[in-house]
Amino acid sequence: MVNGGSNMFTDVSVSGDGDVLVVRIDGADGRLVDHTAAVAAACDRAEDLDGKAIVVVQAAGAPAGARAGGLTVKLVSKWEQALRRLERLPAATIAVATGDCGGAALDALLVTDLRIAGESARLVLSTEGDLMWPGMSLYRLSRQLPAGVVRRAALFGGALTANEARDLHLVHEVSGDPSAALAAAVRRVAAGSGTELAVRRQLTSEAQSVGYEDALGVHLAACDRALRRAAAEATPA
Incomplete structure (x- = not known):
């Protein structure tokens, strides 16, 4: 404690x-x-x-x-x-x-x-x-x-x-x-990942003030991160 x-x-x-x-x-x-x-x-x-x-x-x-x-x-x-x-x-x-x-x-x-x-x-x-x-x-x-x-x-x-x-x-x-x-x-x-939650939290927060073009790259990077994570979890140890 x-x-x-x-x-x-x-x-x-x-x-x-x-x-x-x-x-x-x-x-x-x-x-x-x-x-x-x-x-x-x-x-x-x-x-x-x-x-x-x-x-x-x-x-x-x-x-x-x-x-x-x-x-x-x-x-x-x-x-x-x-x-x-x-x-x-x-x-x-x-x-x-x-x-x-x-x-x-x-x-x-x-x-x-x-x-x-x-x-x-x-x-x-x-x-x-x-x-x-x-x-x-x-x-x-x-x-x-x-x-x-x-x-x-x-x-x-x-x-x-x-x-x-x-x-x-x-x-x-x-x-x-x-x-x-x-x-x-x-x-x-x-069951969720706090690290991934923090990414989603930041994306939704920034969406209120950032234009589409500025947001696109950050969202694509987050998608790439999610895909890599899914691939790693699907790969047998």
């Missing part, structure tokens, strides 16, 4: 399916140093496992008031770098949101591939003063939500119920039993 700050990261071995790496992010806890260390530890371990890991983010809690207390730009920058690393990780990432989920917990949820919410979960859009906290969650929400929804959130904050978040595709499943839903999701993604 490997632990980050305040036992926020746990390496849980799963026989035959690689490793499930659990990161616990409490949005009510403003200690970004601990959150950053936990995410970094999970990323280190996932990279060591070369695509055979699944990272689970357990996201819960939201700031009780303004988010800026005790923060510095340096701390926020390191946290954003850790999230970007998680977002591009050569491993499948799954988030499970329970209760109110805001602050660092919402930050982490928004960078994952597959998101599960408990029936009572709410995604809380943290504010600073009268406006939404201007971190990279605002950027990611702008890429994942309709412009009108983001504009209202940026100006006034607020919260989305689990069903509202599902309807907006911010979460992919709402469950009365998040633990069972997580177990099913882990089984579903365990």
Whole structure:
């Protein structure tokens, strides 16, 4: 077992399916140093496992008031770098949101591939003063939500119920039993390659901003990679 700050990261071995790496992010806890260390530890371990890991983010809690207390730009920058690393990780990432989920917990949820919410979960859009906290969650929400929804959130904050978040595709499943839903999701993604998943993730992300001619070469290279992999798997040892 490997632990980050305040036992926020746990390496849980799963026989035959690689490793499930659990990161616990409490949005009510403003200690970004601990959150950053936990995410970094999970990323280190996932990279060591070369695509055979699944990272689970357990996201819960939201700031009780303004988010800026005790923060510095340096701390926020390191946290954003850790999230970007998680977002591009050569491993499948799954988030499970329970209760109110805001602050660092919402930050982490928004960078994952597959998101599960408990029936009572709410995604809380943290504010600073009268406006939404201007971190990279605002950027990611702008890429994942309709412009009108983001504009209202940026100006006034607020919260989305689990069903509202599902309807907006911010979460992919709402469950009365998040633990069972997580177990099913882990089984579903365990057979895949995290390295190949990272390639597909990058292709779909870049497709939103790159023209066809610029994208063609990258997609052809990915097709060549897939063909070589299939040929290698079909060749007897």
